[in-house]
Amino acid sequence: METKDREQLYEPILLHFGENQVPKEVQKEAWNACDALVRKFKECSKKRTFSVSWACQEQLQDMTECIYQYETDEDNIRKARWKVAKEHPSAVKGYRKVKANASKAS
Secondary structure: OOHHHHHHHEEEEEOHHHHHHHHHHHHHHHHHHOHHHHHHHHHHHOOOOOOHHHHOHHHHHHHHHHHHHHHHOHHHHHHHHHHHHHHOHHHEEEEEEOOOOOOOOO
């Protein structure tokens, strides 16, 4: 079975240490995926203090929506679990089969 197939059919069950790393990994990837929107917000907020909340409201909303969508996507969470499992093999307790409706057809 190819690695890609295995990653679509199963997900690692991680020890506490590994599970704590998953949200951090997802967040890091979300910020990378939404980089263009993050840069727009940073540009808007330069040289502002109190006025940021209303002057950059649209950019902030776009950025947070992008990050939220990325961080709550099951596929992104599963990818982060696999990344943590590969980086820290000792944190893997085992593997469980992914529910059929949770995986998207490629």
